[in-house]
Amino acid sequence: MATIYEVSKAAGVSLATVSRVMNGNARVSDRTRDKVLKAMDELGYKPNSIAQSLASNRSNSVGLLVSALHGSFFGNMMSTVEDVLRNAGKHVIITAGHSDEQQEKDAIEFLLDRRCDALILHAEAVSDEYLLELSKRDVEVVLINRRIEEMAEHCFYTDNELGGYLATKAAIDAGHTSIAYISGPLFKQDATERLQGHKRALSEAGIKFNPQLMVEGGFHEDEGAQGYLDLVAVNQPFTALVCANDEMASGAMTAAREQGVLIPEQLSVVGFDDVLFARYLYPKLTTIDNPIQKMGNEAAHWVLEHVYKQKKTSAHTNLFAPKLVVRDSLMEIK
Amino acid sequence: MATIYEVSKAAGVSLATVSRVMNGNARVSDRTRDKVLKAMDELGYKPNSIAQSLASNRSNSVGLLVSALHGSFFGNMMSTVEDVLRNAGKHVIITAGHSDEQQEKDAIEFLLDRRCDALILHAEAVSDEYLLELSKRDVEVVLINRRIEEMAEHCFYTDNELGGYLATKAAIDAGHTSIAYISGPLFKQDATERLQGHKRALSEAGIKFNPQLMVEGGFHEDEGAQGYLDLVAVNQPFTALVCANDEMASGAMTAAREQGVLIPEQLSVVGFDDVLFARYLYPKLTTIDNPIQKMGNEAAHWVLEHVYKQKKTSAHTNLFAPKLVVRDSLMEIK
DNA sequence: TTTAATCATGAAAGCGCTTACATTTATTTT
DNA sequence: AAAATAAATGTAAGCGCTTTCATGATTAAA
Numbered sequence: 001m002a003t004i005y006e007v008s009k010a011a012g013v014s015l016a017t018v019s020r021v022m023n024g025n026a027r028v029s030d031r032t033r034d035k036v037l038k039a040m041d042e043l044g045y046k047p048n049s050i051a052q053s054l055a056s057n058r059s060n061s062v063g064l065l066v067s068a069l070h071g072s073f074f075g076n077m078m079s080t081v082e083d084v085l086r087n088a089g090k091h092v093i094i095t096a097g098h099s100d101e102q103q104e105k106d107a108i109e110f111l112l113d114r115r116c117d118a119l120i121l122h123a124e125a126v127s128d129e130y131l132l133e134l135s136k137r138d139v140e141v142v143l144i145n146r147r148i149e150e151m152a153e154h155c156f157y158t159d160n161e162l163g164g165y166l167a168t169k170a171a172i173d174a175g176h177t178s179i180a181y182i183s184g185p186l187f188k189q190d191a192t193e194r195l196q197g198h199k200r201a202l203s204e205a206g207i208k209f210n211p212q213l214m215v216e217g218g219f220h221e222d223e224g225a226q227g228y229l230d231l232v233a234v235n236q237p238f239t240a241l242v243c244a245n246d247e248m249a250s251g252a253m254t255a256a257r258e259q260g261v262l263i264p265e266q267l268s269v270v271g272f273d274d275v276l277f278a279r280y281l282y283p284k285l286t287t288i289d290n291p292i293q294k295m296g297n298e299a300a301h302w303v304l305e306h307v308y309k310q311k312k313t314s315a316h317t318n319l320f321a322p323k324l325v326v327r328d329s330l331m332e333i334k
Numbered sequence: 335m336a337t338i339y340e341v342s343k344a345a346g347v348s349l350a351t352v353s354r355v356m357n358g359n360a361r362v363s364d365r366t367r368d369k370v371l372k373a374m375d376e377l378g379y380k381p382n383s384i385a386q387s388l389a390s391n392r393s394n395s396v397g398l399l400v401s402a403l404h405g406s407f408f409g410n411m412m413s414t415v416e417d418v419l420r421n422a423g424k425h426v427i428i429t430a431g432h433s434d435e436q437q438e439k440d441a442i443e444f445l446l447d448r449r450c451d452a453l454i455l456h457a458e459a460v461s462d463e464y465l466l467e468l469s470k471r472d473v474e475v476v477l478i479n480r481r482i483e484e485m486a487e488h489c490f491y492t493d494n495e496l497g498g499y500l501a502t503k504a505a506i507d508a509g510h511t512s513i514a515y516i517s518g519p520l521f522k523q524d525a526t527e528r529l530q531g532h533k534r535a536l537s538e539a540g541i542k543f544n545p546q547l548m549v550e551g552g553f554h555e556d557e558g559a560q561g562y563l564d565l566v567a568v569n570q571p572f573t574a575l576v577c578a579n580d581e582m583a584s585g586a587m588t589a590a591r592e593q594g595v596l597i598p599e600q601l602s603v604v605g606f607d608d609v610l611f612a613r614y615l616y617p618k619l620t621t622i623d624n625p626i627q628k629m630g631n632e633a634a635h636w637v638l639e640h641v642y643k644q645k646k647t648s649a650h651t652n653l654f655a656p657k658l659v660v661r662d663s664l665m666e667i668k
Numbered sequence: 669t670t671t672a673a674t675c676a677t678g679a680a681a682g683c684g685c686t687t688a689c690a691t692t693t694a695t696t697t698t
Numbered sequence: 699a700a701a702a703t704a705a706a707t708g709t710a711a712g713c714g715c716t717t718t719c720a721t722g723a724t725t726a727a728a
Contacts, residue, residue, distance in 0.1 A: 003684055014708045019686060029706060050393060050449055051684035053384045054713050061427075069416060070409025070610065079403040082430060086441075091427050091448055096416060107420075114425055115384055221614075250614050257616070276404065280555075280584050282591070282616035337714055348678045353716060363676060385714035388683050 002043040011039035022047055053115070062118040062303055063111030064094045065104065072246075072275035074122070077144070077296035081120060084300035088308065090117075101125040112139065118303045120144060120296075124188065140307050142299045145190065145292065147318075156295040156302075156318055160190045163288045163322035164197025167242045167270045170286065170324050172205045175333035176240035176268060180213040182227040182252060184244040191219075194244050194272065212236050217248050224251025232259070239268060239333055246271040246278050246287055253281065253329070264331035274325050283328035291320045336377040345373035356381060387449070396452040396637055397445030398428045399438065406580075406609035408456070411478070411630035415454060418634035422642065424451075435459040446473065452637045454478060454630075458522065474641050476633045479524065479626065481652075488636075490629040490652055494524045497622045497656035498531025501576045501604045504620065504658050506539045509667035510574035510602060514547040516561040516586060518578040525553075528578050528606065546570050551582050558585025566593070573602060573667055580605040580612050580621055587615065587663070598665035608659050617662035625654045 008018045013032055020028050021036045028036075039045075053059045064081055066074040078094060085092050093114060097104035104125050111119055118140040123131065128148050135141045135151055147155045171179050181198050184191030199209050212234045217223030224243060228251070231238070241256075243249035249271035253263055261267050263283055271278060271287035278285040298317065304310040342352045347366055354362050355370045362370075373379075387393045398415055400408040412428060419426050427448060431438035438460050445453055452474040457465065462482050469475045469485055481489045505513050515532050518525030533543050546568045551557035558577060562585070565572070575590075577583035583605035587597055595601050597617055605612060605621035612619040632651065638644040 005684075015685080016687075016709080017707060020707090023686085027705065032706080046447055048388075048449065048684055049447055050384060050387045051713095052686080054382075054388050054683085054715085055685040055687085057686090057713070059384060068409075069413040070406075072404075072406070072610070075402075075404025075409065078428075079430060082403060082428065086429065086444060091444070093425050094412075094416065094428050095420065096413060110420060110425070113380055113383055115382065254616075276406070277611035277614050280611050281614060282588075339714075349715080350679080350717080351677060354677090357716085361675070366676080382714055385683090386716080388685085389714075389716040391683070391716090 001048070002045040004045075004047070007036065007039045007043055007045050010043060011035045058117055059115040060089065061091045061093055061114065061116050062120060062307075063108075063114065063116035064092050065097050065107050065111070065119070065121045065123060066094065067097055067099045067122060067124060069094065069096050072277055073273060073292065075276065076293040077122075080293050080296040081300045084297060084304070088304055088310065090304075090308065092120075097123060097125065099124045105130070108134065112137070118142070118307045120299045120303065122146075140303065142302055144295050144299055147189075152318065154302075156298050156320065158190070158290050158292075158295070158320050158322055160193035160322075161197040161200070163272060163290065164194035164244075165201045166197070166322060166324050167194075167272055167288050168198045168201035169204075170326075170330060171240040171242060171268060171270055172201060172207070174240070174268065174330055177205075177207055178213070178236070178238040179207070179240045179242060180231045180238040181215075182224055182231070182241065182243045182248050183214060183216045184219045184248075186216055188219075191244055198242060210236065213238055217244070219245050219247060221247045221251035224248030224253075225255035226251075228252040228255040239266075240270070240330070241267060242270045244272055246273045246275045246285060249285055249287070249329075250277075250281055253285075264329050268330040268333075270330055278325075279327065281329070286327045286330040287325050289323045289325050291322065295320055335382070336379040338379075338381070341370065341373050341377055341379050344377060345369045392451055393449040394423065395425045395427055395448065395450050396454060396641075397442075397448065397450035398426050399431050399441050399445070399453070399455045399457060400428065401431055401433045401456060401458060403428065403430050406611055407607060407626065409610065410627040411456075414627050414630040415634045418631060418638070422638055422644065424638075424642065426454075431457060431459065433458045439464070442468065446471070452476070452641045454633045454637065456480075474637065476636055478629050478633055481523075486652065490632050490636075490654065492524070492624050492626075492629070492654050492656055494527035494656075495531040495534070497606060497624065498528030498578075499535045500531070500656060500658050501528075501606055501622050502532045502535035503538075504660075504664060505574040505576060505602060505604055506535060506541070508574070508602065508664055511539075511541055512547070512570070512572040513541070513574045513576060514565045514572040515549075516558060516565070516575065516577045516582050517548060517550045518553045518582075520550055522553075525578055532576060544570065547572055551578070553579050553581060555581045555585035558582030558587075559589035560585075562586040562589040573600075574604070574664070575601060576604045578606055580607045580609045580619060583619055583621070583663075584611075584615055587619075598663050602664040602667075604664055612659075613661065615663070620661045620664035621659050623657045623659050625656065629654055 004018050008015045018036055021033050082092050095107035097107050104123050120142050122144045143155045145157050147157045183195050186192050202209050215227045215230050217227045249269050253269055256267055271285045274287045274289040278287050305312055338352050342349045352370055355367050416426050429441035431441050438457050454476050456478045477489045479491050481491045517529050520526050536543050549561040549564050551561045583603050587603055590601055605619045608621045608623040612621050639646055
């Protein structure tokens with residue numbers, strides 16, 4: 001591989017000049033620029049990004065932490081982030097935290113060791129304090145799906161309360177009055193917010209919240225199935241079931257069907273997230289669009305602007321509004 | 335951040351010695367080693383991986399190319415690869431090729447610019463020649479889901495013919511004799527191999543292959559739906575439908591159901607891949623397990639051994655055997 | 669003991685770039 | 699035309715490591 005030195009010799013200029021035309025910052029006369037470009041071309045020169053990093057103290061890499069690489073929730077977000085950053089010549093190192101505090105810390109430590117210029121984190125298990133501390137180090141950190149007051153500008157998140165509200169509101173608008181709810185784990189902020197939204201929709205419609213019609217799950221499919229069974233067991237009939245995410249909705253639907261319940265004729269179901277497989281389900285799931293992909297996009301652009309000083313392309317939003325996605329699992333009640 | 339220089343001063347030894355204890359290769363007396371370790375600890379020293387890379391001419395990063403970051407097919411594979419390599423202190427740069435020749439080349443070029451020590455590629459669109467050429471450069475390249483004779487040792491792939499055979503065999507074993515087939519795009523090797531397997535199963539059972547009962551799709555859901563419709567249009571009744579992947583099976587199932595066809599009572603369906611959502615489908619999809627995750631694991635270990643000289647942990651297989659996964663979408667015919 | 673062989677450590681030259689500063693060359697200004 | 703200013707280019711010192719080679723300290727062999 002040709003080095004900058006060989007290019008400079010071939011072009012008959014100094015190292016510095018070659019570096020200048022590469023980086024396009026300083027002014028170089030058109031004549032020399034052409035000479036250099038030609039030499040680069042002839043030698044098939046490619047800058048060594050590692051040497052660039054060392055000399056410039058920028059790794060041009062950004063770390064991305066997600067809970068899991070597989071699964072439906074992160075795919076599009078990772079995809080967007082990778083796309084935006086790669087088009088800017090940056091590379092992204094993706095790691096998985098598996099919703100576990102130690103694993104998240106390890107992953108972040110790893111990214112730090114790699115000298116990432118910025119970190120885009122979907123961190124679920126580490127504390128606010130840890131993240132605050134982290135943001136004081138010499139990396140920029142931005143948070144997805146989480147809001148910490150002290151670093152609000154660095155946070156991109158959904159209005160989960162609104163989402164929860166919309167989900168239940170949809171059921172109410174369809175005429176349902178007995179509405180059960182399978183919540184996410186209540187130690188997670190998004191789960192509690194969604195539940196609040198659920199309650200608001202109920203009270204707005206003058207329906208009293210019935211604790212017996214709510215169970216807490218862990219956002220996984222099997223807990224959706226179990227949740228449905230538990231709900232049925234208390235013997236309080238309900239015609240609609242709102243779930244705090246699509247996985248649990250899927251589990252609940254399967255469990256209900258195994259009991260011989262027709263969906264949506266006998267039971268309407270609403271999910272949350274609108275993950276990829278929501279439309280593969282039968283019946284196709286009515287759910288809440290959680291615009292995580294847009295958040296990824298914003299986060300990536302934020303990094304480009306704040307860390308790599310690209311000029312602003314558009315205004316930033318930190319708060320993203322969820323929307324109802326109408327499909328087939330919610331039915332008008334007679 | 336402390337540098338190696340500060341550590342060496344604190345420990346009262348030379349740079350070289352510190353480097354030695356870091357890398358554990360050369361021999362250092364226990365006394366000095368302890369001194370150095372202590373100094374590192376006190377200073378909170380972390381080696382600068384970029385400087386290491388520059389000096390050692392190893393980036394400790396491996397590039398991973400997949401078709402798409404989202405979608406069900408790659409998730410587990412990426413996950414495994416990331417996990418194995420990160421535990422070895424290597425990092426993986428993931429890029430997406432979107433099954434497009436130019437995009438795949440761009441992505442590979444990008445990884446090469448990043449000075450990856452190795453490339454793990456799930457490349458669908460570039461030619462064998464291109465890959466062969468690539469493998470002559472100074473990166474190790476390993477291929478997933480593709481076999482090229484000249485670099486067979488570097489290839490990890492499924493026995494697609496066997497998979498296609500097993501899928502159709504399952505239908506035959508359940509008593510079906512009129513079996514339709516929705517193929518993948520026939521310019522892709524895996525699609526043609528699966529089709530061959532299908533034909534072999536047919537002929538082994540003494541069933542004549544009927545070209546009218548086969549359509550070619552593009553591995554996407556909508557083409558599964560369209561394929562089903564086209565198949566019905568030719569007016570040759572069939573009781574089982576084998577699809578070359580799960581996406582198309584899902585599309586076909588939806589289309590059939592919309593026509594009022596009961597699955598599996600009136601139509602049995604078999605898929606291929608066993609992607610994550612296969613079990614979310616209704617009815618749960620009987621399909622062929624395509625062990626892509628295992629291939630990812632093998633590929634990652636191969637890189638560790640051949641590029642980073644880790645000792646061999648187990649024997650390698652290049653060819654992976656698919657298996658039938660029995661669920662609910664295939665029914666015994668009376 | 670003397671000599672050779674072995675082991676532990678240090679000195680210093682890179683790795684391929686960026687960038688502050690110095691120098692040269694071209695352009696204005698008076 | 700000389701002096702002042704601006705623009706283009708070069709020089710060289712790092713960035714934080716690895717690694718070769720040389721040297722000094724030990725140990726083993728004679």
